[in-house]
Amino acid sequence: MPVRTAHPGVYIEELPSSVRTIGAVTTSVTAFVGHTRRGPLNQPVRITSFADFERRFGGLTARSAVGHAVHQFFGNGGSAAVIVRVAASGSGEEAEVTLESTEDGSARPVLRVTAREAGVWGSGLRVFVDHDTRRPDETFNLRITDANGEARESYTGLSMHPGHGRYVETVVNEGSELVRVRVTGEGRPDPSGTVSKPFGAELPDPAVELTVKIGKTERSFTLYDPAVDGPAPVTVTELALLLERKLRALPDAPGKRAFARAEATAFGDRIQVVAGSADPRDTVRFLGECANDLGLEGSVNPPVFPLTGGADGDPPGPRDLIGSEDLKTGLHALRDADDVNLLSLPELAAYESTEDMVTVISAAVALCEERRIFLLVDAPASWTSVDRARAGLAAFDPVRSDYAALYFPQVRLTDPLTGRLRAFPPSGAVAGVTARTDGERGVWKAAAGTEARLAGVRSLTVRITDRESGLLNPLGVNCLRTFPVLGPLVWGARTLEGADGLDSDWKYVPVRRLALHIEESLHRGLQWVVFEPNSEQLWQQIRLDASSFLHTLFRQGAFKGRTPREAYYVKCDADTTTEQDIAQGVVNVVVGFAPVRPAEFVVVKIQQIAGQFEI
The missing domain is CATH 3.40.50.11780 (Rossmann fold)
Known part of the structure; x- marks a missing residue:
């Protein structure tokens, strides 16, 4: 912007450079x-x-x-x-799984989870659901793991209601590189594993013998022993931590870690127990009257919901x-x-x-x-x-x-x-x-x-x-x-x-590749010319920009010739752009270059010197 003079003195004005650099594009992607x-x-x-x-x-x-x-x-x-x-x-299938809800007593499909891309790879994905959120009666968490149980993606505080700020379709479909989801019914998906009944204001007596079955392996243990476990749990969270510690201490089946990695999580007034396994067959079941008295004989789901049906194209x-x-x-x-x-x-x-x-x-x-x-x-x-x-x-x-x-x-x-x-x-x-x-x-x-x-x-x-x-x-x-x-x-x-x-x-x-490199670089570097006034001033700027780019290539050895005049030229003037061209909105730029060609054949001539010669 021009300086406005108001008082006698020296004014400083910064002028933008008239040179627009043409950058060299990539060559080997x-x-x-x-x-x-x-x-x-x-x-x-x-x-x-x-x-x-x-x-x-x-x-x-x-x-x-x-x-x-x-x-x-x-x-x-x-x-x-x-x-x-x-x-x-027509070939290739995406793996998928449909999650159900039993919140009103009857099972119904509510959320379909589908691998984002077709292929057998999708059948290695697992979905873990829990209700351990700030609003455990309304929202849920969704975790995507691989076949080894390693976490890949995690989404917290999701809702099944479209008006919610954490609507499951919006959050997962926009953020996940692994899956996409679609709501198919009302209600939240059931959590993974076994979920207890709600606990009251006071916890039941934890000093009981429990029998748990994970997969085909059945184990019995004492949940609470005052001589070993210290003070008795007084909150649902303390009870969940005690139960998790006891489960992890139980011997596993050969080659498995379903007990060693078992998790017991408290949410609201309930406890969710899952096997430390990504095998859907490793469900957690608490057996006997003691389990029923503790409220642990609840809904039984696999520790993860596996996606199935993926097929490579x-x-x-x-x-x-x-x-x-x-x-x-x-x-x-x-x-x-x-x-x-x-x-x-x-x-x-x-x-x-x-x-x-x-x-x-x-x-x-x-x-x-x-x-x-x-x-x-x-x-x-x-x-x-x-x-x-x-x-x-x-x-x-x-x-x-x-x-x-x-x-x-x-x-x-x-x-x-x-x-x-x-x-x-x-x-x-x-x-x-x-x-x-x-x-x-x-x-x-x-x-x-x-x-x-x-x-x-x-x-x-x-x-x-x-x-x-x-x-x-x-x-x-x-x-x-x-x-x-x-x-x-x-x-x-x-x-x-x-x-x-x-x-x-x-x-x-x-x-050929050098020509392509020059063409693409000029194509991008001269985009600013479009809609500029088609005059001698523009032509001079084009010549300056293009020549500067070609001169850089010349100094790097891209052209033959001892001088720039022998190596390349840029022509953009009244000879290339006529009045008729100007009337039609056309500016013509002519670029020439002298490429270096590979030395495909090397001929060495050897001659025997006969007689003596002086140095």
């Missing part, structure tokens, strides 16, 4: 699309480690190559990935993997993901039909061209020799694109699930090497050569010689090779359009 054990269907989820993948998507499974590809990605230097879980249409077919653009399913779920630079579809390598594989690749390439993503294609598992690769390569002619690169052969690693060597599609490891190279050298450096080591790879399914590499490289196939001392390496940097016969400007992977 890799999307993996395919089958996983769990996770939200057709939703892109960003992860930053394999531990994240295990927590959100269930880890490795023998039914899918996606988990192994993600594992290899992070093992080779990857730092961020986007996972899209896809399953066959079948691996997706070609149509499922492609998905729907309108519904944003399958590959098209990536339309909701930002900062995706590489795409891996490791399940394609196992397809028996090359036609199905090419169909999916065609859809993936179209998406990549629209979203500025680069596709890493795995060679089919059926290519078990160089001859088979050469014979099968013709099937990929319809999808030869400079937005994709093909890698052959598959890699052999130790399968963490079995401990044995097994072949895997290489795209996950290649993506990790690419991410590592981007971080160490830059996107303009080919992720190939002696620095492109494949960590964790024991061997390759096909050992390729120099001669065989010379047959595949001119066809646009990037070979993985094993060298003495160095081990398995990525030994190719061509796009699928990089065959010698196609003579493409986008022959090399780093050139």
Whole structure:
């Protein structure tokens, strides 16, 4: 705001900088699309480690190559990935359990708890309910545990009334990553375990012999012994603590801890007793007249309510993997993901039909061209020799694109699930090497050569010689090779359009990826231009911003040329934007750059010197 002068003197005014910095976008965030054990269907989820993948998507499974590809990605230097879980249409079931209420004497369903995602994993969830709240006659607590009884999520003070501030559907459905709930009737769900009858103003005599049965194990004990237990309990809480201590002192069945971890909790004028077990069969039952006199012969429920019926979805077919653009399913779920630079579809390598594989690749390439993503294609598992690769390569002619690169052969690693060597599609490891190279050298450096080591790879399914590499490289196939001392390496940097016969400007992977990096950075960095006055002042600002960004890349070694003039140019003036363009609201910016291309062939000429020479 201009300074308003009121008195003679010196005024200070801060002026905003006219330079708007164009930041470099990410280059190596890799999307993996395919089958996983769990996770939200057709939703892109960003992860930053394999531990994240295990927590959100269930880890490795023998039914899918996606988990192994993600594992290899992070093992080779990857730092961020986007996972899209896809399953066959109509397959997969969410585990669920319906909680009942017997508050009015008759059992009726009141709350359905369903795993948030389809899969067998949901059948390992357990629900624990208690009424130990500030209002034990109105509200309840809900705890979600795993199959071992370890707490995963806990929600307190819940209500079944929609107008309540802690309405169960609102609180759980908005906060839980494990389950969703739906109210199906009136009344609160019954608490877990055994709940006593209400105690009066005075507690009954606790010096009695009690018999308790947990599961199939029955034990008897003295609840209160003045010589051992000190003063007698005078409150419900003291009685619950005494009962819990006595239960935990009883011997367990072999291999179980149902008694050792038993819990007795007081809420209001009642006691809730549960076995220290996540086994629904371990119900707590107090037997005999003494138990009835103490009010412990109440309702009997399992210690936890297990979710059941979860089923994994079948691996997706070609149509499922492609998905729907309108519904944003399958590959098209990536339309909701930002900062995706590489795409891996490791399940394609196992397809028996090359036609199905090419169909999916065609859809993936179209998406990549629209979203500025680069596709890493795995060679089919059926290519078990160089001859088979050469014979099968013709099937990929319809999808030869400079937005994709093909890698052959598959890699052999130790399968963490079995401990044995097994072949895997290489795209996950290649993506990790690419991410590592981007971080160490830059996107303009080919992720190939002696620095492109494949960590964790024991061997390759096909050992390729120099001669065989010379047959595949001119066809646009990037070979993985094993060298003495160095081990398995990525030994190719061509796009699928990089065959010698196609003579493409986008022959090399780093050139295409550098162009994508520049395009995406300028696309985001020039958003401020929209709706600005289309004048020479704007054009000058665009030239300044874009040139500043490109000059940074030039100083890092992204372009060839000794001077900036030789390396890049930015043109935005009256020659690029005519009066007609201005009338139509268009400003044209022309950017050119001279990329550095990889030294694919190194020729060393050696000559013998004949005769003497002087120094």
